[in-house]
Amino acid sequence: MHTFQLLDTTLSLFSTAMRPGSYRRRPKFSREEFTPWAVKWLALLQDMGFFVEIPPDLPESIHAAAPNAPTVRQGTFYANQYEPLPDAEAGGEYITDTPGMDAGLPSDGQASWLRLRGCDHGLPYTECGFFDRLMPLRDVLEFCPGDQAGCATALAVLWLMRGGRRVAGSIGGSALHGPSSGPALEEVALCLENHEVQTGLRNLHRLPEAAALLHKAGFTVSSHKPVLGKQIFAVESGIHVDGIAKNPALYEAYAPESVGLERSIVVGKHSGRAALRLKAAQLGIDLPEAREGRLLAVVQKMAVRQQHSLSDRQFATLCESVNLPSGRKQRAVTTSTKSAATAKGATAAKGAKGATAQPEKRHG
Structure with missing residues (x-):
């Protein structure tokens, strides 16, 4: 059976953001505090069936806790390589990166993936053979579409439903991590399940825990954020x-x-x-x-x-x-009126008493 792999890159995004000079939004904790947070994040997402990318600069204890988790190899990123993709007539050139991925997945034993990034404006070309030309690479191609045009989730879902195997993104997507962080994986998962596609995910009722961990890192999830927002229902x-x-x-x-x-x-x-x-x-x-x-x-x-x-x-x-009975309301009003009248009478009496106590004027 065709199985999908949804790879979360949140730990890599945070690790990059904590480096000096990084343009990414930085989590509010220190690198020492990042390690225990990362352990909780890793355990939670793996329990839900997501794959989690672990940056190489995290302590060995985290790697030991998840021996099958994909790890980004140092020195294997080739950013900003501009290559024209098939049938991209008006779309210009798309950015492609090829990071080596030490997958270590027992299900397929695959050692590396090619990550295709960018393609932010590729949605109009999906009906012009854009994905068809990429299908020969589907067993090694990991799609991480950008969200500059707000279409990352749609592109990721189409890639998987057309035969792709793997998508990289992040929980929360561009709303929390910026448009280059890929699609919101929770949205991709729910879109697929809504089309009755077997994703292999489980325990998605724990997604609020992921939102709570992101909040702890200083990334507040909007109450109306699809899937994660508390007020969406x-x-x-x-x-x-x-x-x-x-x-x-x-x-x-x-x-x-x-x-x-x-x-x-x-x-x-x-x-x-x-x-x-x-x-x-x-x-x-x-x-x-x-x-x-x-x-x-x-x-x-x-x-x-x-x-x-x-x-x-x-x-x-x-x-x-x-729901107060009419009689009770009337009694309440009457009591209130009597109290007001009593108070008014007491004030008048006090004034009269004061006037009586004044000394009598003497003539002559």
Whole structure:
């Protein structure tokens, strides 16, 4: 069976960024702190089925922990070799690198790969024989498309679905590491699985742990980042909430649980009654249908006033205020009015008492 290999180069990117004069964004930890972080990263990604590239300057203990992990050989990078690729008429020249890879993979025993980089603007040429000319090299060619045009994930997926064997990239992709870091591997993986392609990956519910490790390194993942973002399954619009409640597949390309996330209902100015009902049920609140209209009005008013959606605590407080019985509300209002009147009367009495205590004016 044709198997794919998704190679993560995050450790190499970080190692390069920590060298003097590097243009890459530097992690916030020192090289001494990098080693234990790298051990956790390596164990996590291998548990999910990704291959991990280990830079040669990491301690031997890391290499010993993963004897089958690809290792970049020193002195084998030939950067900025410009070669025109087949049928690249208007696309000009593409950058190709050929780093030697000590794969050490027990599955195929292959000792080296050729890494094809760049090709940022190659998407229009995929229907003009671009990949066909490369297929004779598919068993030794490792594709790492750039993301200057925002097409790295699409190029990587097409390469694999057309018969390629291996893609190099990084968890988080260009959003975290820059356009030359290749495609976001988590996006490539989910695209393939959405097309019912067997990737050999597993335990992708641990992807939030990868996002947490990246955050620890100083790389904050956007809450709306595909696959990794915490809020990608949060819905507010009424029609979307109603649709997801009836058939989640209408709006979700993959189940939240498959990537370690949860579906959540957010209430705000775009919410409808369906969203209120689902959110109340999610929080275990009994919301009578007769109260929905009034609750919707106050929810939308508060969301507009604070210019963002409501927190769970705010929503629960509004539900409680709306669900108060009429008599209880009236008593609360009456008590409040009486208290105000009492306070006003006390102030007036105090003023009168002060006036009485003033000494009487003497005449004559």
